[in-house]
Amino acid sequence: MARAAQLGRLTVAIAWRRARLVERRPQTATARSLVLTVPGWPGHLPGQHVDVRLTADDGYQAVRSYSLAAPADADRIELGVQTVPDGEVSPYLADDLPLGADVEVRGPLGNWFVWRTEQTEPVLLVAGGSGVVPLAAMVRAHRRAQSRSPFHLLYSVRTPDEIWYRDHLADGDPRLDVRIVYTRQAPPGSTRAPGRIAPADLEEPTARLEPTSPVYVCGPTGFVEAVGNLLTDMGRDPATIRTERFG
Amino acid sequence: MADATGHLDGNCLAGPLSEILSVEPTTAWWRCPECARSGPLAGLHVYGPEPGLTARCPGCAYIALRLVREGEHIWLTVGGGTGAFRFRTA
Ligand SMILES: Cc1cc2nc3c(=O)[nH]c(=O)nc-3n(C[C@H](O)[C@H](O)[C@H](O)COP(=O)(O)OP(=O)(O)OC[C@H]3O[C@@H](n4cnc5c(N)ncnc54)[C@H](O)[C@@H]3O)c2cc1C
Ligand SMILES: [Zn+2]
Numbered sequence: 001m002a003r004a005a006q007l008g009r010l011t012v013a014i015a016w017r018r019a020r021l022v023e024r025r026p027q028t029a030t031a032r033s034l035v036l037t038v039p040g041w042p043g044h045l046p047g048q049h050v051d052v053r054l055t056a057d058d059g060y061q062a063v064r065s066y067s068l069a070a071p072a073d074a075d076r077i078e079l080g081v082q083t084v085p086d087g088e089v090s091p092y093l094a095d096d097l098p099l100g101a102d103v104e105v106r107g108p109l110g111n112w113f114v115w116r117t118e119q120t121e122p123v124l125l126v127a128g129g130s131g132v133v134p135l136a137a138m139v140r141a142h143r144r145a146q147s148r149s150p151f152h153l154l155y156s157v158r159t160p161d162e163i164w165y166r167d168h169l170a171d172g173d174p175r176l177d178v179r180i181v182y183t184r185q186a187p188p189g190s191t192r193a194p195g196r197i198a199p200a201d202l203e204e205p206t207a208r209l210e211p212t213s214p215v216y217v218c219g220p221t222g223f224v225e226a227v228g229n230l231l232t233d234m235g236r237d238p239a240t241i242r243t244e245r246f247g
Numbered sequence: 248m249a250d251a252t253g254h255l256d257g258n259c260l261a262g263p264l265s266e267i268l269s270v271e272p273t274t275a276w277w278r279c280p281e282c283a284r285s286g287p288l289a290g291l292h293v294y295g296p297e298p299g300l301t302a303r304c305p306g307c308a309y310i311a312l313r314l315v316r317e318g319e320h321i322w323l324t325v326g327g328g329t330g331a332f333r334f335r336t337a
Contacts, residue, residue, distance in 0.1 A: 051262035063297070065259055109261035112273040112289030221253040239286065245255045 016053060016104040017041070019077070021097055027164040030083040031130065032094045033069065035076055036105070043072040044108030046115050046137035047216070047244075050077065053104040054089060064089045067134035067218075067244070068108065069165075071141040077105070080164060082130035113216065113244045117145040121213040124205050125153045126197070126227050128219025129162070131246060135218055136165045143173055152177045152205040156197050156223065158184040179205070199230055206234060218244040257291035257302055263314055267321055267334040280326070281309035 023035035049067045070078040083094045097103065115123065115138040125135040132155055142151050157163055157180060169178045181201055182194045192201075209215070215236065217227045224245045232238050257273055264272040273289040284306040291302040291311050298316035303309060310327040319337040324330065 049258070049261070063262070065262065106262060106265065109265065110258045110273045110289065111271045112287050113256075113258050221255070242289070243256050244258050245253075247253060247255055 016106050018102050019052075019105040020102050021099055022076075024099065027080060028162050030094070031162075031164055032081050032083075034079045034081060034093065034097075036079070036103075037075050038077055038105060039075055041075045041077060042108070044068055044077075045111070046071055046141040047113045047134045048108040048110050049134065049244075050079070050105045050107035050109060052079075052089070052093070053106070054092070055104070062089050065109075066093075067137070069133045069136050071137055071144055080130065080133040080136070113218075113242050115141065115214070115216065117141060117147055119147075119214070120149050121210050122150040122152070122208055123213060124209055124215045125151065126202075126215065126217045126219075127153065127155045128197075128223030128227070129157065130164075131217075131219025131223065131244070132164050133218075134244060135216060136168060138216070139176060140168060142176070148175065150175055150177070150208065152179075152208065154179050154181060154197065154201060154205055156181045156183060156219070158182070160185070160187045177205075197227060197230065199234060202227075202230055202234060206231070206236065211237065212240060215241045216244075217241060219246060221245040221247060254292040254294050254303075257287070257289040257293055259293055260288065260291075260300065260302060260314065263300065263316070263321070266336045267323065277311060279304040279306060279309050279311070282307040 017038050017040060019036040019038045021034060022037050025033045027033055049065050051063050051065050053061055053063045055061050066079045066081060068077055069080045081090055081094045084090045125138060127135045135153060139151060181197050183196050184194055186194045215231060217224050224243045228241055228243060231241055261273050273287060275288045276285065277288055278285040282304060284304060290305055292305050294301045300314045302311045304311060313324040315322040319335060321334045321336055323332045
């Protein structure tokens, strides 16, 4: 009996669950939000990810990780997928997987790159491109919990057309400060010239942090590397910097 | 998964390690025997690609663990040695 219960728990931890695609929305020309229903989904923390497994007719399988884009919502989960040109899995998930079709997911995964509603210090979130996905889940959870912890999001995109989650990031929430850094083309009237995140972009948001405040950095490996180096060069304690590299 | 040049964070080991560990692994504390740096498993640098993942110390590149998937088995090597644990996963 005890053994059966224990086996049951272990089985749940590693189980691949059936997930059905029920909704697809464009975020940008090449990025999509996917809503899936996962019977028995146990809930998750903002920042966690799932592994998605696709199985071809001949049995070939491919597994990729995708961050959860929204806080827990019964058996519905939302992912944000950026099409990687020539990628094996992302173009299929973004555009070809039919509505109503099933994939397998396992999760929620990872308890380190998460923000919990009990956290009270000011928080800095730094996103590069698709790295905004887990940070959007944190922003939405922060709003839902009416958290008093000030949130600052620094979001790097190439052009104004590449901004994801416009509605969630610009709704006048006084405890959420969003700054967008354009690397190639800024909108008319911008005072900042297009270019990658530089120390000047980080000075103001880091000045508002406490020494122990967490900084969450997510995006492509090169982006995360560069931002992590800027932060430590500015004297930020590396132990406060949590990173999620997308590859 | 990571290619030969870049790397991912230990976060990406959460799924593969869930097949052989019953406790969430990415918050596990680790101390490097080479440079004495310590931190969570999530902070390790992970080099791939699947089916072979190597997690290294972010400070000195010492090998913390290696995970190799081979059919229904996962091989886990702790540290830079050659002895490995083989777990059956199916
Ligand atoms: C923890 C975690 C969370 C993630 N969350 C998200 C998320 O929320 N949203 C998201 O969009 N992505 C996320 N990713 C990235 C995602 O897992 C995939 O890596 C991404 O979607 C690309 O997968 P793919 O199969 O399309 O590309 P792949 O086929 O894996 O190719 C990836 C890259 O390698 C190149 N490549 C492929 N094959 C070769 C080869 N043989 N030789 C040389 N180069 C090659 C491709 O051109 C491409 O540039 C996350 C990753 C991790 C680790
Ligand atoms: Zn070391």
